[in-house]
Amino acid sequence: MDIKTAEFTLSAPRVSMCPNDTKPEYAFIGRSNVGKSSLINMLSRNKKLAKTSSTPGKTLLINHFLINREWYLVDLPGYGYAKRSKTEVAKLDQMIRGYILEREQLVNVFVLVDIRLEPQKIDLEFINWLGLSSIPFAIIFTKADKLSEGKVKASVDAYVRKMLETWEEMPPYFVTSSEKARGRDEVLDYIDQINKS
Numbered sequence: 001m002d003i004k005t006a007e008f009t010l011s012a013p014r015v016s017m018c019p020n021d022t023k024p025e026y027a028f029i030g031r032s033n034v035g036k037s038s039l040i041n042m043l044s045r046n047k048k049l050a051k052t053s054s055t056p057g058k059t060l061l062i063n064h065f066l067i068n069r070e071w072y073l074v075d076l077p078g079y080g081y082a083k084r085s086k087t088e089v090a091k092l093d094q095m096i097r098g099y100i101l102e103r104e105q106l107v108n109v110f111v112l113v114d115i116r117l118e119p120q121k122i123d124l125e126f127i128n129w130l131g132l133s134s135i136p137f138a139i140i141f142t143k144a145d146k147l148s149e150g151k152v153k154a155s156v157d158a159y160v161r162k163m164l165e166t167w168e169e170m171p172p173y174f175v176t177s178s179e180k181a182r183g184r185d186e187v188l189d190y191i192d193q194i195n196k197s
């Protein structure tokens with residue numbers, strides 16, 4: 001699949017204010033600064049679709065982008081931003097979990113993890129929660145261009161081992177780099193396959 005059109009639809013502060021539409025939705029989430037905006041821009045080949053910013057965790061809303069007038073790419077707020085107050089964190093958490101649990105149009109959650117880091121507790125907890133909630137998800141490793149191929153492989157292997165401590169099988173995963181457009185076809189084809197099934 002290629003992306004011919006990518007249009008910003010709306011930003012919602014809660015699930016009840018998401019678009020009144022039945023098209024399938026694919027959500028992207030991860031820790032602040034994981035490279036989510038860069039990945040969304042890379043996938044859509046639009047450098048400005050999601051705002052990349054040096055201020056981590058700027059997006060605090062559920063952002064919908066209509067792709068090819070067929071499906072929505074949903075940019076969820078980043079989690080784990082240390083400089084937020086407890087009340088703010090709780091509010092964001094409620095918004096994210098509310099969307100994921102209640103949005104019937106949601107088909108798949110892509111959890112972004114920085115390939116340079118060891119498996120992080122906050123990501124593993126989030127992934128476990130998705131699994132326990134029976135939400136289909138896939139993992140996207142970001143910033144692969146920052147490591148040598150050997151280290152990319154070692155990092156992915158370590159993540160797989162960690163996941164297999166808890167899960168019977170590794171969920172689908174993708175190695176990506178927004179700098180090099182690595183993984184673009186794989187992620188878009190994955191979405192395409194689900195849309196056609």
Ligand code: GDP
Nearest residue numbers: 032033034035036037038052053143177178179
């Ligand atoms: P977000 O907070 O998750 O939306 O993260 P951003 O997309 O704003 O990226 C955070 C920082 O990582 C920025 O300085 C980006 O330029 C950088 N970054 C994101 N993706 C990549 C990538 O694939 N390769 C490299 N080298 N840097 C990246």
